[in-house]
Amino acid sequence: MNWVITTFSSSLGKKLLTALTGLFLCTFLVVHLLGNLQLFYSDEGLAFNTYARFMTTNPLIKTVSILLYSSILGHAFLGLYLAYKNKKARPVSYASVNNQSVWASRNMGVLGTMILLFIVVHMSDFWYEYHNEDGFPFKEYKVELLTGKVSTSAKSGLDKGVYVDYVQDGVRTVIAKDLFLECKEAFEQLWYVVLYVISMAVLAFHLSHGFQSGFQTLGLNHKKYTSAIKWFGLVFSILIPLAFAAIPVYMYFS
Amino acid sequence: MKLDAKIPEGPLESKWTKYRSKVPLVNPANKRNLEVIVVGSGLAGSSAAASLAEMGYKVKVFCFQDSPRRAHSIAAQGGINAAKNYQNDGDSVYRLFYDTIKGGDYRAREANVYRLAEVSVNIIDQCVAQGVPFAREYGGLLKNRSFGGTQVKRTFYAAGQTGQQLLLGAYSALQRQIGMGNVQMFARHEMLDVVVIDGKARGIIARDLVTGNLERHFGHAVLLCTGGYGNVFYLSTNAMGSNVTAAWKAHRKGAFFANPCFTQIHPTCIPVSGDHQSKLTLMSESLRNDGRIWVPKKAGDTRHPNDIPEEERDYYLERRYPAFGNLVPRDVASRAAKERCDAGFGVGNSKQAVYLDFKSNLINKYGRAEAAKLGIQNPSMEKLIALGKEVVKEEYGNLFDMYKQITGEDPYEVPMRIYPAVHYTMGGLWVDYNLMTTIPGLYALGEANFSDHGANRLGASALMQGLADGYFVIPYTIGAYLSSEIKTKAIPTDHPAFEEAEKNVKSTINQLFSIKGSKSVDYFHKRLGKIMWDKCGMARNEKGLISAIDEIRALRAEFWKEVRVPGSADEFNPELEKAGRVADFLELGELMCVDALDRKESCGGHFREEYEEDGEALRDDDNYKYVAAWEYKENTQWNLNKEDLVYENITIAKRSYK
């Protein structure tokens, strides 16, 4: 298995891993965004909270999430290691530089580090609390299936593993951790919204280079398709962060 | 001394074949103990080094550049000839041989040239096998273009970068051998002397250009593949570093220098723009395929070229040489340009230029063909030009860009201004059929020798000769010598001859530093170049040559009194390198004039104003059908040795392209 190590420890091998993890994280962004869009529902968070429950308990999703966490860590570690090695490849820097490349492409390390910091903040606020905090708020939903009318009441003091979802007499009762409330409270603070919006802008720049760069590293550069990949990458890098950023802004104003 | 060219017996067609099957061989076990030094890494050097290493010899290669890939072969543009007859237009080995002898104005050796034509076909095979990306037809077959001095299409090419592609092919073969440990490479090293022991070349003294250290290297044989000496003119199409030093040191150690006055002035170069000019840039001869050369019919016409109507243009080559037109050989085209300019018809600010115009071919030849292909009826002039441009771009794009870069004018819109410039030197170290000089064990390959081009080289033949010598000639002919050297053990480099040679090199270097004069090396080089260009250039005469010899001697004396070489010997010192080279040019320049003075005839690149007929060169076969091989005596005195040229297969005729 020597060759596996030599392959992935070569500069190209490391780039391959960076590209693969990066593109995988792009697909994660899409899934994550689709889930988060449920925050726009005016259902007091019913859809979102049941979705959150699903995402944290489904065995398949849990398995994939291990891949996700290792991708984030691997992508970050490889990126920073390559940035360090690349710095060493030019021990004496130029006095004057007029580099003929796009700004984002030259600053992926910095942009990536900012994103990593954001992920830490983001996960410790939501993910960590959701998983570990005792006294995390719960909410009970009563949905009249005939009319669709929803009534809610806050619950507390429940054990952190509790989840209830049953139908009786035409009424669906759901008791779930209220991540929706956490979001609402978080995004009532302006500085927090600003942090998110800025982070998404950083993500946009990172993606604007990273998306198409990933394909180039995989060797997918072709006269016929590269322009399409570049175009799609640009649209992707604008739309996805924009949609993410829209959520805290929306929640702040609503 | 009686010169023996060692030409094999028998009919011309079978000389080389018979030679190859009879030449003594060295068995593989012995090859490993035989060391060969190759100086220079151009087409000849790289191909020779790679081929010899493949055969099993221990090879050391030296070049003064930072990598063997930089050698000036890389700048060759137009193409390489080979008698493949892929175009079914009547080409053959004999025809290539004949064209080359005739193009050389009957001053080349029959047997060598025939061998060159024979192996030309192998060169193309070899290069293609190495992955050289020659131009191709859509069907995947190789493409050819035509070149000056021939009526067939036999030139293989890769856009305007053929030399580059061929050199990179040879370089890759060389690098492969370096990687395998069969060749030791010494880049940024300059050979400063040949070591001769018991009359045989046994090694060299080289200077490590980075540290300044002098090194001694032993070899059972030494191959000089060091190119031509065109830089004696200061301005030439050669690279800045191209020099005669290796060949000249060999000459001073006993190798005869043959036909030094045969220099090729290339007709299509970008004209000089001012005193600051450091070198001249060639525009490939292949452009004459598609460009028409003209000057205004009216002397001193200052109109913009595009404003001069067709009937007021003098397409003087087409007028004077209807059979070959714009594709006459280089010497003829150069002299015709000089004649027009001297008569006051020159163009541009300096009036030392003629036009090379692509418009009519852009429109008619390419534009119309493309329009027909695309089925465009009655295309407009703009459309034709646009279509033609695309084709021309593919064929010569890099040349057009280069012209624009240098002159600031767009040759697609305005005709190029061109003027002849020193380009190639047919003369060089005298070698026999084996490519061995008059010092046993010392060989000269490629442009460094004199052998194949006579008094004028045809376009696309230099690449052919360099690679022929390196890939296909020396690997056989060196066996004739080395087979008798298998008992010679490597001579330790503390041998007195090595010590003596190194001491001499050191004292020359010390002398250069000790002068501490007031003038730079370039100052002397420029002055030498001017003397050479004015008096030993495109046209020569007795009076000029005699005075040139005096002037060069005086300049040489001044150089050794007044030159200033800054820095020291134990560091990277480009000024010191230049000084050594110019010192050698200052001796060579004199020999060139001596040779030109001796040759009282006009032939090829050597045009003596006294010997002409209706403006055409007047050769004197009765008295000058020989190779002038000059033997160095003390203090720049030379003895002339003559090798008579015997033509058994070709009837010598007046060279006519009319």
Add this chain to the structure above:
Amino acid sequence: MSGTMNLTLKVWRQKNKNDKGAFATYQVKDISPDMSFLEMFDVLNEQLISKGETPIAFDHDCREGICGMCSMYINGRPHGPLKGVTTCQLHMRSFHDGDTIVVEPWRAQAFPVIKDLVVDRSSFDRIIASGGFVSVNTGNTKDANNILIGKEDADEAFSAAACIGCGACVAACKNASAMLFVSAKISQLAMLPQGDPERKRRAENMVETMDEEGFGSCTNTGACSAECPKEISLEHIARMNREYFGAKFTSQNVK
């Protein structure tokens, strides 16, 4: 053509590879716009020699844009402000009277400075020696036209083979990566049937040598291609990636 110009030059001076080096400032006068950049340096050097100072060492040879020897980093860009042009083909008409021009050597771990603006690029030769060839001994060939190569493939291979090995790609890259150089050779031979038998070995070995020489890795910024005097395309880097991964995952080499 406009008149002559006076310029201020800030040039990197370094005695040898162990010296620390520093910028020196020089004035040059009456520079003609028709001069090449190197001819302007010739003028400056003549000036320095006449003052008894050491002239500036710089690499150059053919001065027609093909040997790849010239290597100046001018105002923050390898080979100066023009696209597709080497330093020797850069002419002073691209500058203006009164300009200050900063000239530095190529900067990379793998290109140590020898003196002033001269660097050691022998790492490139070692990369080629590790696989940038077709293993064919002299004479071991068949007729050239027995190998058919479609025009498109031949042209594409040529566009890669046009590389002059100057190192501007490394100089331009913020990571001092040699990917464009290495990929040009791998790609050229990958496009041609002659290169096919040893394509896997070639890709593996050349990349390994490239890494050993201390070049940085590619982050696809594209600065290399933008500065390449022969305008070699990034497609070759992608092709090299394919060649390398293809080789690594399918070759018989288990090391």
